[in-house]
Amino acid sequence: MGLADAVRRHLVDIRPLGTPAYRRLWMGQGVSFVGFQLTSTAVAAQIYEITDSSFWVGMLGPANLIPLVVFGLWGGAVADAVDRRKLLIRAALIAWAGTLALLLQTVLGVASVGLLLATVAVHATGFAITSPTRVAIIPRLLPAELVPAANTLNFLVWSLGSVVGPLIAGVVLAGGDFAAVYLVDAVLFGAGFYAAVRLPRLAPLGKVTRPGLRSVTEGLSYIAGNRVVLMSFVVDVIAMAFALPRALFPEITAERFGGSSIAFGWLTASIAIGSVVGGLLSGWVGRVRRQGLALTFTIAVWGLSVAAAGLARELWLMVALLAVGGAADMVSAVWRQTILQTYAPDEMRGRMQGVFTVVVAGGPRLGDLRAGAVATWFGATASWVGGGLACAVAVLAAGLAVPAFRKYSSASRTV
Structure with missing residues (x-):
C-alpha cells in the first residue's frame, strides 16, 4: 500500500464538501457553533461568579434539558412535515434571540441567576429545533454513500468549535468581559443563517404526518421496536449522564489552578480537542462492521479516561486524558448517527434526529445535573x-447484555 492510499484510508473523507449546498451548511454551522460554545462557556463562568456554587452551574442542565426534550421531539416531527429550509431559518432566529437577551442582561448589569437560566432555556429551544432539522437535511443533499463521511465532517466541525470557542472565551473572560463573548456569538450567528437561507427548497417526501403527539409517538415506537437503534441511544445516555464532568470545571479550576480563566478554557476545550484529532484520523471508522460491540467498548474507554483525568493534578495531563475520552466519544457518535440515517426512511428522519438531539444534547445536561x-x-x-x-x-453491562446490539454488523444490518 502506497503512502497516498494509506492517507486516504486513515484521514477524514472530504468528498461531501464537493456539494455546494452541503459545503455552505457545513461551514456556516462550523462558524456559528464557535459562537454557541463561546456563550455556553461564558454562561457557566458567569453563574459560578454570581453564586460560587457548582450546584447552580449544574442547574444549566435542566434549563437546557427541558426545552431540548419538548422541542427536540416536536421539532423533529415538524421537520418531517414541512419545508426543512424554512423551519431551519425560523428556529435559528429563536436561538439568536436568546443570545441577544444574554447580551442585553449583561450590558444592563442584571445579576439574576433565574433570569440567566430562563434565557438559556430560550436559546436551547432554538437549538432543539435547528439541530434535528439540519441533520435530517443531509441525506437530501448527498448520495447515500457519502452520508457517513458527512456525519464525520459534522462532528469534526462541531468539535473544532468546541475547541476554539472555549479557548477564545477563556482569553476574553480573563478580563471579565461576558458581554464581549455574547456579542461575538451574535455576530458569528450570521454565517449559519446565511447557509440556511441559501439552501434549496426541501419539501417533505413520502407520507406526510401532521406534526403533533401522534407523529412523535410514531417515531418513539419505531425506536422501541428496533433494538439496535434503541441501544445506541441507551449507551449514549450512560456515557453522558454518568461521566461528563463539565459542570465541575469551574470548581476544579478554582481548587487546583487558582481560578485561572486560561485553565478553565483549556479544560472546557479538552474533550473537543480529542474529538478533532479523532475526526481527522477517522478514515478507518466506516470500515468497522461490528459497530454495536465497538460502541460498547469505545464508550467504556471514554468513562475510564474521564476517571483518570479526575485524579490528575497537572493541567496538561487532565487535558490529555480528557482528549483521549473526546476521541472515543467522537467515534461512537459517528456510528450512532450513521445507524439512524441508514435505517430510517426520509419521512422518519426528522423524528429520529429529534430523539437523537434530545439524547446527544440532553444527556450532557443530565450529566451536568x-x-x-x-x-x-x-x-x-x-x-x-x-x-x-x-x-x-x-x-x-448494558451493551454486552443485549445480543442484537452485541452482534450487530453494519454489513448485514439485522436487528
Missing part, C-alpha cells in the same frame, strides 16, 4: 472520578 449534585454532597473529585468509573461499568 448529576455532577453538580454529587459534588455538593461528596466533593468535586468524587463526583468526577466516580462518574467515569460508573459509566464504564454500566455501559459494559
Whole structure:
C-alpha cells in the first residue's frame, strides 16, 4: 500500500464538501457553533461568579434539558412535515434571540441567576429545533454513500468549535468581559443563517404526518421496536449522564489552578480537542462492521479516561486524558448517527434526529445535573472520578447484555 492510499484510508473523507449546498451548511454551522460554545462557556463562568456554587452551574442542565426534550421531539416531527429550509431559518432566529437577551442582561448589569437560566432555556429551544432539522437535511443533499463521511465532517466541525470557542472565551473572560463573548456569538450567528437561507427548497417526501403527539409517538415506537437503534441511544445516555464532568470545571479550576480563566478554557476545550484529532484520523471508522460491540467498548474507554483525568493534578495531563475520552466519544457518535440515517426512511428522519438531539444534547445536561449534585454532597473529585468509573461499568453491562446490539454488523444490518 502506497503512502497516498494509506492517507486516504486513515484521514477524514472530504468528498461531501464537493456539494455546494452541503459545503455552505457545513461551514456556516462550523462558524456559528464557535459562537454557541463561546456563550455556553461564558454562561457557566458567569453563574459560578454570581453564586460560587457548582450546584447552580449544574442547574444549566435542566434549563437546557427541558426545552431540548419538548422541542427536540416536536421539532423533529415538524421537520418531517414541512419545508426543512424554512423551519431551519425560523428556529435559528429563536436561538439568536436568546443570545441577544444574554447580551442585553449583561450590558444592563442584571445579576439574576433565574433570569440567566430562563434565557438559556430560550436559546436551547432554538437549538432543539435547528439541530434535528439540519441533520435530517443531509441525506437530501448527498448520495447515500457519502452520508457517513458527512456525519464525520459534522462532528469534526462541531468539535473544532468546541475547541476554539472555549479557548477564545477563556482569553476574553480573563478580563471579565461576558458581554464581549455574547456579542461575538451574535455576530458569528450570521454565517449559519446565511447557509440556511441559501439552501434549496426541501419539501417533505413520502407520507406526510401532521406534526403533533401522534407523529412523535410514531417515531418513539419505531425506536422501541428496533433494538439496535434503541441501544445506541441507551449507551449514549450512560456515557453522558454518568461521566461528563463539565459542570465541575469551574470548581476544579478554582481548587487546583487558582481560578485561572486560561485553565478553565483549556479544560472546557479538552474533550473537543480529542474529538478533532479523532475526526481527522477517522478514515478507518466506516470500515468497522461490528459497530454495536465497538460502541460498547469505545464508550467504556471514554468513562475510564474521564476517571483518570479526575485524579490528575497537572493541567496538561487532565487535558490529555480528557482528549483521549473526546476521541472515543467522537467515534461512537459517528456510528450512532450513521445507524439512524441508514435505517430510517426520509419521512422518519426528522423524528429520529429529534430523539437523537434530545439524547446527544440532553444527556450532557443530565450529566451536568448529576455532577453538580454529587459534588455538593461528596466533593468535586468524587463526583468526577466516580462518574467515569460508573459509566464504564454500566455501559459494559448494558451493551454486552443485549445480543442484537452485541452482534450487530453494519454489513448485514439485522436487528
